[in-house]
Structure formats: structure tokens, C-alpha cells
Amino acid sequence: MTSLEDRLRDAYRAVTDTVREDELPGLYGKRARNRRRGRFSAFAPLAAAAAVVVAIVAGVAVPKLASSPGRPASPASSRAARPAGTGVSKAAAPSALERSAPMATSSASRAAPGLPCPALTVGADGSVAPLYCADGTDNPAALAYYEGGWVKGFTPKVLVLPATASYGQVVGAVCADIFGHGSPMGLQTEQQAYDLAANRAGWRYHINTVNGLSCPGAGTS
Amino acid sequence: MSMRALTQLEIEDLYRDHALGLVRFALLLTGDRAAAEDIVQDAFLGLHQRWDKVRDPGRMLGYLRIAVVNGSRSRHRRYLAARRIRLEPLATVPSAEATVVAAEDQRALLAVIDALPRRQREVLALKYFLDLGEQEIAEILGISRGTVASTASRALTALARQLREEP
Numbered sequence: 528m529t530s531l532e533d534r535l536r537d538a539y540r541a542v543t544d545t546v547r548e549d550e551l552p553g554l555y556g557k558r559a560r561n562r563r564r565g566r567f568s569a570f571a572p573l574a575a576a577a578a579v580v581v582a583i584v585a586g587v588a589v590p591k592l593a594s595s596p597g598r599p600a601s602p603a604s605s606r607a608a609r610p611a612g613t614g615v616s617k618a619a620a621p622s623a624l625e626r627s628a629p630m631a632t633s634s635a636s637r638a639a640p641g642l643p644c645p646a647l648t649v650g651a652d653g654s655v656a657p658l659y660c661a662d663g664t665d666n667p668a669a670l671a672y673y674e675g676g677w678v679k680g681f682t683p684k685v686l687v688l689p690a691t692a693s694y695g696q697v698v699g700a701v702c703a704d705i706f707g708h709g710s711p712m713g714l715q716t717e718q719q720a721y722d723l724a725a726n727r728a729g730w731r732y733h734i735n736t737v738n739g740l741s742c743p744g745a746g747t748s
Numbered sequence: 749m750s751m752r753a754l755t756q757l758e759i760e761d762l763y764r765d766h767a768l769g770l771v772r773f774a775l776l777l778t779g780d781r782a783a784a785e786d787i788v789q790d791a792f793l794g795l796h797q798r799w800d801k802v803r804d805p806g807r808m809l810g811y812l813r814i815a816v817v818n819g820s821r822s823r824h825r826r827y828l829a830a831r832r833i834r835l836e837p838l839a840t841v842p843s844a845e846a847t848v849v850a851a852e853d854q855r856a857l858l859a860v861i862d863a864l865p866r867r868q869r870e871v872l873a874l875k876y877f878l879d880l881g882e883q884e885i886a887e888i889l890g891i892s893r894g895t896v897a898s899t900a901s902r903a904l905t906a907l908a909r910q911l912r913e914e915p
Contacts, residue, residue, distance in 0.1 A: 534853065534857055535861075535876045537854065538858050539877040540877075542858065543773075543776065543877065545781070546768065546771050546772050548768045551771060551785070552785055554763045554789070688797075696796060696797050699797065700797075708782060709786075
């Protein structure tokens with residue numbers, strides 16, 4: 528008859544032996560990718576339908592905005608296409624009220640003539656445009672979208688980093704967003720989340736998730 | 749090599765050396781494999797973000813264990829109303845009679861552990877899975893050494909009592 532303490536150790540070993548080293552995800556959760564893609568694909572039809580509706584609205588609203596007198600040309604589209612972290616300007620962060628506003632509300636308000644940010648367009652892959660307002664600040668609707676509007680209750684880790692975050696901390700957050708369990712973030716959407724965070728914080732880190740980001744334990748994106 | 753690259757490599761080394769043990773420990777606290785992996789990854793991410801504030805590199809493992817305990821507690825609070833933690837041993841049981849009896853004994857024991865208060869389960873896992881001393885357990889749980897000893901004693905007493913009551 529073994530002592531209770533020995534039986535306790537044996538029982539713990541029986542439970543924990545179910546976890547084997549070769550099954551563990553990498554530091555940034557390699558195994559989570561399939562789950563993320565599965566979840567993401569469920570949103571694709573909805574995002575595609577939303578994109579059509581928003582694109583029609585934007586098609587009407589944007590030309591009106593562009594023709595407004597005294598309004599500078601929007602740099603949003605060129606910024607969105609620019610490589611990550613290059614030439615970002617330090618810009619004032621949007622107010623808490625703007626950032627916490629529901630996407631639909633802020634999209635509508637930003638679409639009104641005379642205001643700097645046009646309506647948000649949601650692509651079939653979940654990415655949005657424009658990321659920035661005419662004055663170079665983050666589009667509050669895009670921020671609201673990534674801070675919980677897209678997937679309720681989920682905020683990319685890169686968007687909650689402080690402005691003082693180091694390169695390593697930013698890479699860690701980006702990799703965790705892409706490969707973390709249950710994360711909906713894809714390469715393109717994570718790039719946008721990073722671009723928003725970088726613009727707000729003034730980071731000049733050259734992070735490009737689409738063209739290759741090395742995440743330890745998870746390979747290259 | 750830059751300081752940043754060194755930091756990254758050090759964290760990768762820590763992960764390689766300790767991830768398995770930490771996931772197993774988290775599994776004992778949560779009863780959920782996926783949650784255990786998440787908790788450990790979050791612990792390493794937290795370490796990554798606070799690396800420059802860590803003064804004693806020798807205490808990294810202790811920091812990670814504390815993070816795992818805290819992560820397990822957070823998860824436990826979130827899911828407390830939804831479901832009880834349930835630990836299960838290996839599903840595959842050889843047909844030898846002695847092994848079957850042992851497996852049944854383990855299941856009974858694990859079921860009783862499930863019903864213990866959270867702190868008692870934490871102390872038992874730290875003591876009998878990680879084989880930590882009372883002082884180390886006290887530091888991880890943020891309680892006194894005396895409380896660790898009394899909690900472990902109460903837990904063992906409860907286990908013994910419950911197992912005797914089993915038919």
C-alpha cells in the first residue's frame with residue numbers, strides 16, 4: 528500500500544503525461560493557426576456582404592467629400608499601402624469617446640461632409656480602409672473596428688501596448704495576435720492593427736507581417 | 749548581438765526549457781489543455797513585455813509560475829459558474845488488473861482533488877507535482893510559509909477522509 532502522497536504524485540503524473548513536448552505549440556502558438564483560420568472563414572461571407580454595402584455607401588459619400596472646398600487630399604489609401612512603420616508621423620491619439628464609439632455610429636459620423644474621416648470600408652478578408660483620417664490621425668472607426676467591433680470582446684495585443692513599447696515587445700504582441708489561440712487576426716488585418724498602433728504611438732519599427740515576419744517557434748509569417 | 753536579440757533568445761530558451769512543465773502545471777490547475785497552453789503563452793508574453801523591469805534573471809521561472817497561477821485563477825473565475833474543473837488521467841488503460849485498479853484509484857483521487865478549495869489544489873500541485881518546498885510555494889502564492897503547511901495538511905486530511913468514504 529503506497530502512501531497518499533505517493534498516490535497523489537502518481538495521479539498527477541497520469542494527468543500531466545497527456546501533455547507531450549512534441550505536441551506543444553511554439554512560443555507564439557503555431558498550433559493555433561488552423562483554429563484561427565477556421566474561425567476567420569466563418570466571418571468571410573458576412574464581411575463580404577458588409578463590404579458590398581459599405582462600398583456602395585462609400586461610393587456616394589467619398590466623391591462628395593473629395594469635392595469639398597479647402598479639403599486636403601486624403602493620404603489614407605497611400606498610407607494603407609505603405610510598408611509598415613516607414614515614415615509614420617506622430618499624431619494625436621483620438622479621444623476615448625471616439626475610440627470607444629461603436630463602428631457603425633462612428634462610420635456614419637465620419638462620413639458626414641466637413642469631417643476629416645470618410646466612411647470605413649470592410650474588405651472580404653476583414654481588412655478595412657481607410658486607416659487614417661485626412662489629418663494623418665488614426666481613423667477612429669478603424670480603431671473601433673479592431674478594438675472589439677470586428678470580433679466582439681477581442682482586441683489585438685498590439686493595440687494595447689504603451690507608446691514606449693520596445694521592438695521586441697511589439698514583435699511579441701504581433702506574433703501573439705497572429706498565432707495566439709482563438710485569435711481572428713490574419714496577416715493583413717494584423718498589419719493594419721500594427722499600422723494603427725504605430726501611427727498612434729509614433730513607432731518606426733519595420734514590421735511587415737505580409738512579406739515576412741519571423742515569429743520564434745512559429746516560423747515566418 | 750543586440751540587446752533585443754539577446755532578450756528574444758533568452759525567452760526562447762526559457763520557453764524551450766520550461767514550457768512543458770508549466771503547461772502540465774497549468775493543466776493541473778485548470779483541467780483544460782487548451783487553456784493551460786494559453787495561460788503559459790500569456791505568461792511568456794507578459795515576461796516579454798516586462799523583461800526590462802526584471803531585476804533578477806534567476807527568478808524568471810518563479811515569475812512564470814506566479815503568472816500561471818494567476819492566469820489559472822482568472823480563468824477559474826470566468827468559468828466557475830459554467831463548469832467545474834475536471835482532471836482526467838490518461839484515457840488508455842492497459843488490461844492488466846493491477847493497472848486497472850490503479851487507474852480507478854487515480855480517478856477517485858483526482859475527483860476528490862477537484863472538489864477541494866482552490867488554494868488547497870494549488871498547494872498540492874506545487875508540492876507534489878513541482879516538488880517545491882514550503883518557502884517557494886509561499887512566494888508563488890503570496891502567503892506565509894505557515895499557511896502553506898497548514899493548507900497542505902488540511903488538503904491531505906480532506907483527501908484521506910473523502911477516500912475512506914468511497915464505497
